[in-house]
Structure formats: structure tokens, C-alpha cells
Amino acid sequence: xxxxxxxxxxxxxxxxxxxxxxxxxxxxxxxxxxxxxxxxxxxxxxxxxxxxxxxxxxxxxxxxxxxxxxxxxxxxxxxxxxxxxxxxxxxxxxxxxxxxxxxxxxxxxxxxxxxxxxxxxxxxxxxxxxxxxxxxxxxxxxxxxxxxxxxxxxxxxxxxxxxxxxxxxxxxxxxxxxxxxxxxxxxxxxxxxxxxxxxxxxxxxxxxxxxxxxxxxxxxxxxxxxxxxxxxxxxxxxxxxxxxxxxxxxxxxxxxxxxxxxxxxxxxxxxxxxxxxxxxxxxxxxxxxxxxxxxxxxxxxxxxxxxxxxxxxxxxx
Amino acid sequence: xxxxxxxxxxxxxxxxxxxxxxxxxxxxxxxxxxxxxxxxxxxxxxxxxxxxxxxxxxxxxxxxxxxxxxxxxxxxxxxxxxxxxxxxxxxxxxxxxxxxxxxxxxxxxxxxxxxxxxxxxxxxxxxxxxxxxxxxxxxxxxxxxxxxxxxxxxxxxxxxxxxxxxxxxxxxxxxxxxxxxxxxxxxxxxxxxxxxxxxxxxxxxxxxxxxxxxxxxxxxxxxxxxxxxxxxxxxxxxxxxxxxxxxxxxxxxxxxxxxxxxxxxxxxxxxxxxxxxxxxxxxxxxxxxxxxxxxxxxxxxxxxxxxxxxxxxxxxxxxxxxxxxxxxxxxxxxx
Numbered sequence: 001x002x003x004x005x006x007x008x009x010x011x012x013x014x015x016x017x018x019x020x021x022x023x024x025x026x027x028x029x030x031x032x033x034x035x036x037x038x039x040x041x042x043x044x045x046x047x048x049x050x051x052x053x054x055x056x057x058x059x060x061x062x063x064x065x066x067x068x069x070x071x072x073x074x075x076x077x078x079x080x081x082x083x084x085x086x087x088x089x090x091x092x093x094x095x096x097x098x099x100x101x102x103x104x105x106x107x108x109x110x111x112x113x114x115x116x117x118x119x120x121x122x123x124x125x126x127x128x129x130x131x132x133x134x135x136x137x138x139x140x141x142x143x144x145x146x147x148x149x150x151x152x153x154x155x156x157x158x159x160x161x162x163x164x165x166x167x168x169x170x171x172x173x174x175x176x177x178x179x180x181x182x183x184x185x186x187x188x189x190x191x192x193x194x195x196x197x198x199x200x201x202x203x204x205x206x207x208x209x210x211x212x213x214x215x216x217x218x219x220x221x222x223x224x225x226x227x228x229x230x231x232x233x234x235x236x237x238x239x240x241x242x243x244x245x246x247x248x249x250x251x252x253x254x255x256x257x258x259x260x261x262x263x264x265x266x267x268x269x270x271x272x273x274x275x276x277x278x279x280x281x282x283x284x285x286x287x288x289x290x291x292x293x294x295x296x297x298x299x300x301x302x303x304x305x306x307x308x309x310x311x312x313x314x315x316x317x
Numbered sequence: 318x319x320x321x322x323x324x325x326x327x328x329x330x331x332x333x334x335x336x337x338x339x340x341x342x343x344x345x346x347x348x349x350x351x352x353x354x355x356x357x358x359x360x361x362x363x364x365x366x367x368x369x370x371x372x373x374x375x376x377x378x379x380x381x382x383x384x385x386x387x388x389x390x391x392x393x394x395x396x397x398x399x400x401x402x403x404x405x406x407x408x409x410x411x412x413x414x415x416x417x418x419x420x421x422x423x424x425x426x427x428x429x430x431x432x433x434x435x436x437x438x439x440x441x442x443x444x445x446x447x448x449x450x451x452x453x454x455x456x457x458x459x460x461x462x463x464x465x466x467x468x469x470x471x472x473x474x475x476x477x478x479x480x481x482x483x484x485x486x487x488x489x490x491x492x493x494x495x496x497x498x499x500x501x502x503x504x505x506x507x508x509x510x511x512x513x514x515x516x517x518x519x520x521x522x523x524x525x526x527x528x529x530x531x532x533x534x535x536x537x538x539x540x541x542x543x544x545x546x547x548x549x550x551x552x553x554x555x556x557x558x559x560x561x562x563x564x565x566x567x568x569x570x571x572x573x574x575x576x577x578x579x580x581x582x583x584x585x586x587x588x589x590x591x592x593x594x595x596x597x598x599x600x601x602x603x604x605x606x607x608x609x610x611x612x613x614x615x616x617x618x619x620x621x622x623x624x625x626x627x628x629x630x631x632x633x634x635x636x637x638x639x640x641x642x643x644x645x646x647x648x649x650x651x652x
Binding site for chain 2: 124209210211212214215216217218219220221222225229230233234237307308309310313
């Protein structure tokens, strides 16, 4: 197991290298000059050139990239081009809120999608199945910023049940923190739970017809045991793959939700850094997002092995 | 546990199994039409027919293993000894897997790929016989020994993909026997196996049947096999039972023209070189079970006007234990 984890982490290195290059090149190719923006509207050409030189942006792309990469390897993310503060500190403050949101969104999506998908899958074409499918289609179709604003309008403004925006840290009380987290997490879950729900439902309906399920019925096992050990358990394997795709959605979705709910996370940081052309912050945020994605996929692969003995035992055969 | 002691000490005599008027419809279309038969205690009944004749559907429908979402099953009754399996409030739970064991055609897909052999050998044992984990495990090891799997204690922790097809079929046989059933239903248990393994599995089931005194229903399309495994033979055609009788009589002197044609074609295969391979012209009608008359009439060499109405199952004049559904054997026609 440890060998497997190490192997996967080594495999992540080229992925991170390539994405770092893509992120770097993407930034340089996008319009807007950070030096000109930082120097201000009335700045002379000399001032702009001076700022550019101070930021190191007058060097060749290759030099800039290698310098950035070299610093990264020593754990140095550089300094913000705008505030001059260390990027590690800026990003550090934003990671916890984003992790809260993404974890909450993932757990809520898996729970909601898992429960509804199981119920719908075990009772195909029932009223419940059809209702769940219809609601899932709505959730999938509704844009996340719209769902978010609708929730704010209803529960934040009209009913005043929940704070309409902003984050309360857990250190200031569990209740208030959960209340501030509720709507952003719900927005993520409404968009992402249908993916899990549909995958699991279809997977269960297919598994119900498997020969080994009929053989389990022939053993006279109770319906609950057949559903639990022979249908749902086997249906989880393909669903784990869907959960991996979901993680990608959540990383992108969290950024959008952070804007709608003024959530002080990596997503809103990225958007403001984009506005300022703050290359060092943007690069750091994107690279951390990629790393998070790679790490999450490693977890998915480990989970896959846990559920599927054939993969777990692959090294013995 | 008293149940366990009863199961252990019972001389494992087989139970009688009686199916009366079984009809199965798939979304309104009849697949099995009014089939009745009886298996005496300790007797082996072979059900033979070609693909689509309804032989598997008959057995699976009788014991309640067809998906109720797609299959509508009716019967006057299905009885294991005195217990009615189909009546209202029938005690189905505790019958399947406990008093009736089923072995399926393809062992490669009949086992759950993500559960260990131990789990799959013991989960129904623990449910039906209320054994604890240790007792169930000991019983599983003994069962694997009985079906000829060596090193059973170690192999209990294996998953299905770690076994060959022949070994897996031995394991599913052990599963079917786990709660000491009185009736074993073997649904083409050798069809999916390599030819070399087939004979071993046939021998295994026959020896277990002898040692345990089980009643047996063996479903097959292989007439040659029936000679070895069956005391009595039931022939199905297009969803209907057309002939049933003692194996030695029926396989020597089949009464129904379909059974006779089937046997002649197999025998022409056996005689081998030079001999012409005999076939029955045509193919079974797709709506056979719904035809008002005899379903074999369109292909029958001896068809006559009476065949437009459906022949009842009746004893042949020579042998009361030998039934045939054909107007040729009606006393009025013969007279």
C-alpha cells in the first residue's frame, strides 16, 4: 500500500511540472501588463520600466520561469506584485476557508447523492425514483451563481434565516460558523449531488440484474443483506470514479460560490489577483489547485483499491 | 441450536417437489404455459429442451427467482413436501437457500467479485442456521472439502477472481449445499465450463446427491447427459411440457414426435461417420406458448387435423408413469 502511494506521488511530479509551465505561459500570454497597472494611470514610460525591472518582468520568459520554479522547489512562492507581502502568507490565510467550503460541498454532495441515488436505484420507476430524477435534472441544469443568488434571496433576505454572505470562522462559535457555511455548501451540493445520484442510481439498477445478485437471492438472503452486500457495495466502485470527477467540479465551483457569498477563500483571492494581474499570486493559487486535484485523485484511487479486491491484489498476480 | 442439530443429524433425505399449473409471462407474453410435474423424494428429474424452450424459466419461476418487475408467475401450487411456496403468505423465506439449493450455469458471474469466498459461503448459513462466525467458518471448510477443494482454510480468504471456472463451480455447489437442502436445482451447471472440467462437475453433483440422498432437478439441453444424471426426464418444447417419463423408457422409446426427432438427431450424431445427420425441419414458433393447438404441429411429420386443438398431457397406453401431450396417443385416435 505504501509503495502504491509513493509511486502515485512520484507520478504526480511530471503532472505538476507540466501544469506549472502551462500556468506560467498562460499568464504571460494573457492581455494586461502588471507593471503598467501597478505604476498607475499617469505613470511615465520610465516609471513603468523601473517597476517592470523591479518585478523581474524584463527578463526573458525562460529565466523568469526557471527562477520561479527554482524558488518553488525551495518552498518559496515569492511575493505579491501588488502588496509585496509573501504569497505563502496571503494564500495561507485563504486555504482554510476554501477547504471548509470544498469539504462541506463534497460531503453534502456525497451524502445527498448517495442516499437519493441508492433509494432511486433500488426502486426503479417508483414515484420516488421519478421525483428524484426530475429534481436532479433541475439541479444539474441550474447555473451555480443563480442557485446561490436564489438561496440568498429566499433564506438570507426574505426569511432572514441565514446570513446572506460572509464567513464566520469556527473559532467564533460552531452555530454561527455552520450558519454561514450552509448556503454556500448547499449551492455546491445542489449542482454536484445530481452527478453522484445519477451515477449511483444507474449503477445500482444495472447491478440488480447481475447473475451474482440472483444467486444471492437463491441463497435466501434477506432483501436488506442482498441490497447492502451484493448491490450497493458493488455499485459504489464505478461511483467512486464519478466522485473523482466531482472533485474537479468542486474546485472550480468553489471559486464561483466564493464570489457569490463573499467567501474569503482561494477563489475570491484568485479573482481579485486576476484583476490586478498579480502574477505570483495567480500562479501560486492555480498550482495549489492542481496539487489539490492530484492529491484528491490519489485518494480516489486508494478508495478504489479498497472497494475492489482485484486492484488491491494486483501486485500478487 | 436445535435447527443446526436437526440439519446435521437428519439423514438428509430429499423432499418431494410438486409444480402444478405453472405459467410465466414476460410483459404479457407467455413464456411458460401451464407446466406441471412432480419430483419424488430422492428422485432426479432431468428437464431437457432447446434454448428458449422455457426449461430454466420453469425452474426459476417455480422457486420465485424471476425478477417480479418483468415476470408474472402463476401456479395452482408449488409444494416442497407439504409446504406451499406460492400460496398466500407462503413461507418463502427459509425455503430458498435453506431447503432448496440452486447451482447456476456460469460460476464466473454467479459469485460477487468483491466479497471473499468465506463471506459468500457463510452469509446465508448464518442467517438460516443462526451460526456464529466460527461455527460457520468450520462448516464452510468442511463443505469445501466435500466438493473437493483442498487447502480450504487458507482459500476461504480468497476472492472469486483467484479461482478457475471449475473451482468456482465447486464453490457454488458448496454454497448451494451449505444449509443442507432437500432439493438441489442445477441449471445447466456444466454448460459454461471447459469440456475436461464438465465431467468432474457432473461426477461431483452425482456423488453428493447419492451421499446426501437429495432430490434433484437437472436442467440441460444435453440428452446424452440425461442418461447418466436423471431417473426421470421431462421434455419441454416452446414453453410447454410435451413428454415426461422414466429416463430409460423415454430415452429408448420417446413417444412425442418432437422427443423422437430430438433423440434421432442426437443418435445420428453418435453413430458418426457416413451416417446422415438427422434434423427437425424448421424452428420453434416464437409464439409457441400462445398457440391454440400443439406448438410442434407446424414441424411435425405426423400432424393431422386434431393438432389444431391443444393436446392434454395424458399417460401413454403402455405406461401410467409415462405422460405425453400428443393426440397420437389419445385412445380415441388409436381406436
